[in-house]
Amino acid sequence: MSVEKRWFRLFLALSLGIVCxxxxxxxxxxxxxxxxxxxxxxxxxxxxxxxAIDVINNSKELKNAEISVSGVPxxxxxxxxxxGWTIGQxxxxxxxxxxxxxxxxxxxxxxxxxxxxxxxxxxxxPLPLVINISEQGTFKTEFTTGxxxxxxxxxxTFTFNTNLKNQTADKQLYALMADAPxxxxxxxxSNYQQVTSVNSEPNSTQQVTIEIKAxxxxxxxxxxxxxxxxxxxxAADLELEVVITGSYNMELTTPTGLLSANLTAGEAKQLExxxxxTGSSELTDIKPESSVPVNWGVVFDPKKVDKLPPGGSAxxxxxxxxxxxxxxxxxxxxxxxxxxxxxxxxxxxxxxxTPMLWxxxxxxxxxxxxxxxxxxxxxxxxx
Amino acid sequence: MGxxxxxxxxxxxxxxILNKEISDHVRSWRFIxxxxxxxxxxxxxxxxxxxxxxKAVKPNDPEGTFFFLKLFTISDGTLPSxxxxxxxxxxxxxxxxxxxxxNSEQNNRTLSRVLSQPIYRDYLLNAKFLAxxxxxxVMFFALGFLVMGLxxxxxxIPPTVEEFMRIIFFIILSILYVAxxxxxxxxxxxxxxxxATSALSGxxxxxxxxxxxxxIVNLITKSIAPSAMASEYQIIGFEELKLSxxxxxxxxxxxxxxxxxxxxxxRSLGPLTMEQVYGTIPGPLPLGQxxxxxxxxxxxxxxxxxxxxxxxxxxxxxxxxxxR
Numbered sequence: 073m074s075v076e077k078r079w080f081r082l083f084l085a086l087s088l089g090i091v092c093x094x095x096x097x098x099x100x101x102x103x104x105x106x107x108x109x110x111x112x113x114x115x116x117x118x119x120x121x122x123x124a125i126d127v128i129n130n131s132k133e134l135k136n137a138e139i140s141v142s143g144v145p146x147x148x149x150x151x152x153x154x155x156g157w158t159i160g161q162x163x164x165x166x167x168x169x170x171x172x173x174x175x176x177x178x179x180x181x182x183x184x185x186x187x188x189x190x191x192x193x194x195x196x197x198p199l200p201l202v203i204n205i206s207e208q209g210t211f212k213t214e215f216t217t218g219x220x221x222x223x224x225x226x227x228x229t230f231t232f233n234t235n236l237k238n239q240t241a242d243k244q245l246y247a248l249m250a251d252a253p254x255x256x257x258x259x260x261x262s263n264y265q266q267v268t269s270v271n272s273e274p275n276s277t278q279q280v281t282i283e284i285k286a287x288x289x290x291x292x293x294x295x296x297x298x299x300x301x302x303x304x305x306x307a308a309d310l311e312l313e314v315v316i317t318g319s320y321n322m323e324l325t326t327p328t329g330l331l332s333a334n335l336t337a338g339e340a341k342q343l344e345x346x347x348x349x350t351g352s353s354e355l356t357d358i359k360p361e362s363s364v365p366v367n368w369g370v371v372f373d374p375k376k377v378d379k380l381p382p383g384g385s386a387x388x389x390x391x392x393x394x395x396x397x398x399x400x401x402x403x404x405x406x407x408x409x410x411x412x413x414x415x416x417x418x419x420x421x422x423x424x425x426t427p428m429l430w431x432x433x434x435x436x437x438x439x440x441x442x443x444x445x446x447x448x449x450x451x452x453x454x455x
Numbered sequence: 456m457g458x459x460x461x462x463x464x465x466x467x468x469x470x471x472i473l474n475k476e477i478s479d480h481v482r483s484w485r486f487i488x489x490x491x492x493x494x495x496x497x498x499x500x501x502x503x504x505x506x507x508x509x510k511a512v513k514p515n516d517p518e519g520t521f522f523f524l525k526l527f528t529i530s531d532g533t534l535p536s537x538x539x540x541x542x543x544x545x546x547x548x549x550x551x552x553x554x555x556x557x558n559s560e561q562n563n564r565t566l567s568r569v570l571s572q573p574i575y576r577d578y579l580l581n582a583k584f585l586a587x588x589x590x591x592x593v594m595f596f597a598l599g600f601l602v603m604g605l606x607x608x609x610x611x612i613p614p615t616v617e618e619f620m621r622i623i624f625f626i627i628l629s630i631l632y633v634a635x636x637x638x639x640x641x642x643x644x645x646x647x648x649x650x651a652t653s654a655l656s657g658x659x660x661x662x663x664x665x666x667x668x669x670x671i672v673n674l675i676t677k678s679i680a681p682s683a684m685a686s687e688y689q690i691i692g693f694e695e696l697k698l699s700x701x702x703x704x705x706x707x708x709x710x711x712x713x714x715x716x717x718x719x720x721x722r723s724l725g726p727l728t729m730e731q732v733y734g735t736i737p738g739p740l741p742l743g744q745x746x747x748x749x750x751x752x753x754x755x756x757x758x759x760x761x762x763x764x765x766x767x768x769x770x771x772x773x774x775x776x777x778x779r
Contacts, residue, residue, distance in 0.1 A: 399727065399731050400723075400744040400747070401722040402736040403736065404736050423741075431747050434753070437758055438761075441758050444761075445765050448768050452769065453575060453576075
């Protein structure tokens with residue numbers, strides 16, 4: 073027991089001595105201390121850092137301290153505030169502490185590395201702070217998309233989702249432009265609204281949807297559509313690629329659009345047909361075919377169209393011959409133009425007329441009958 | 456003409472006979488009774504047509520545009536339609552106007568008196584034929600326009616030009632048909648001395664054709680009908696034979712012709728093979744094509760009429776006529 077007490081007294085005396093020593097030293101060297109927990113912070117460019125700095129008065133008297141920041145790199149902004157005001161001097165009661173807030177804006181355009189600066193409090197010890205810029209900073213706009221290439225047919229709408237990142241220090245108004253080939257339709261959309269420009273806060277990302285529609289008769293192939301987001305000071309380009317797959321479309325008609333014809337039974341008539349390539353791919357080996365009533369005949373000239381470029385048209389002459397025994401009235405004759413890819417069909421309404429021959433024979437019989445009566449008149453008229 | 460009053464008064468002798476014949480017809484009780492019967496039956500059939508015309512309009516009917524023609528063709532079954540009445544009563548009219556043309560004059564001893572005038576002998580026969588024809592024509596046109604006018608008043612839809620032309624052709628065809636029967640009865644009146652005989656023979660021919668001939672043709676064709684297993688061509692040949700036998704009848708020719716004229720969707724009158732039908736679209740024929748279709752029938756009717764006239768002419772001119 074006595075041993076333990078003795079040890080305790082010794083420890084007490086020692087610790088008292090140390091405390092007296094330390095407090096004496098503080099009094100002598102630093103009566104005002106600046107303190108913040110995070111003295112080395114790592115941030116990407118464009119961030120802003122909020123420091124909470126405690127100013128502690130260790131002395132037994134009231135202390136006034138000029139607060140300033142030195143060594144902040146050029147172009148960086150900082151604000152020193154306390155109690156809602158920007159301050160330059162602070163006064164602290166003995167044994168009290170005050171909290172300062174220091175806000176440092178790291179600009180976009182900054183090199184990678186460590187940046188040192190100090191917070192000074194009058195003649196007391198400064199607080200050294202280090203900001204580590206984790207990556208190379210830029211001062212520009214980024215215009216990106218995850219998928220810059222799309223494929224589809226002429227009629228599809230190509231929708232690109234793009235991100236417009238404002239990495240400048242200022243709020244920007246971007247004008248959106250596309251340099252599409254003539255006839256193409258490019259629509260920019262932001263928040264589901266069709267727009268021509270977007271507003272962007274510094275260091276924020278705007279999502280812009282770009283919808284592209286090709287003109288109806290676009291030929292198959294790759295098309296590059298450069299889009300651009302520009303301000304007066306900076307611009308960002310993005311190149312979108314659209315691959316149009318060819319479409320096959322064909323139209324069979326007549327030059328006048330008339331789909332009816334008159335035809336005397338047993339006789340032939342030439343009809344003029346037009347094949348239009350309304351698709352975006354070249355058509356090859358177009359063969360005209362017919363399905364007509366029994367004993368009718370159709371001869372095509374030419375028998376085959378070898379090649380028809382998109383938008384092109386070709387003439388085909390069809391000589392259609394009606395059956396000798398066809399009854400008067402309307403018949404339907406179908407003519408179809410075929411390629412392995414597509415076909416187009418038209419129905420002709422063909423009004424068959426009976427030949428006049430029998431009509432004239434009938435007239436002849438009547439004339440003969442009347443002539444014989446006239447002969448009777450002459451012979452037996454007793455004139 | 457006004458200056459030469461004398462010339463105006465002296466009509467051509469043929470005109471004189473013609474006028475006399477026409478006035479005889481118009482004033483005769485026989486004609487008045489006949490025209491009353493025909494007018495009544497036609498008005499009756501028109502009444503049924505008008506009460507049923509709303510049912511006659513069907514959707515997708517190729518004859519839908521020929522609404523007005525339906526006045527002449529539809530009936531509800533209680534009373535025959537206009538064209539059936541004309542084909543039935545027309546011959547009666549023709550026979551009654553012609554059966555005593557020559558023989559009654561002969562029996563009344565007026566024939567030799569007329570012929571002793573300074574006229575050609577054939578003037579008499581020609582005038583009798585022409586007078587009856589004119590009376591019939593006037594009557595039929597009047598009836599046709601009566602039906603058209605009443606139809607116009609009742610249904611309020613005017614006929615199109617084509618419909619009108621079809622009706623006119625139908626009336627002309629009816630006149631032609633009656634003219635045939637008229638000539639036939641004139642032929643009988645030349646041949647037979649007694650008017651009763653010639654009237655009876657005319658009616659006998661009419662009855663024969665409208666009742667018995669069809670039965671006889673049926674009897675004959677039944678005996679030679681091909682079996683059900685026969686080829687298509689045999690069946691068609693048989694049907695054509697049957698049809699050509701029937702077409703000896705003037706009523707058959709008339710009904711085929713009027714049906715085609717008043718129902719424009721009729722495209723053929725004979726049997727059709729599948730090959731001819733395949734690919735056809737139902738639709739009305741233009742008037743010209745309808746006329747061409749019935750042209751053989753019309754030719755046949757005209758030829759038969761002219762033949763009857765020629766025979767009676769020949770017979771009349773070669774006859775010895777003297778006063779007793």
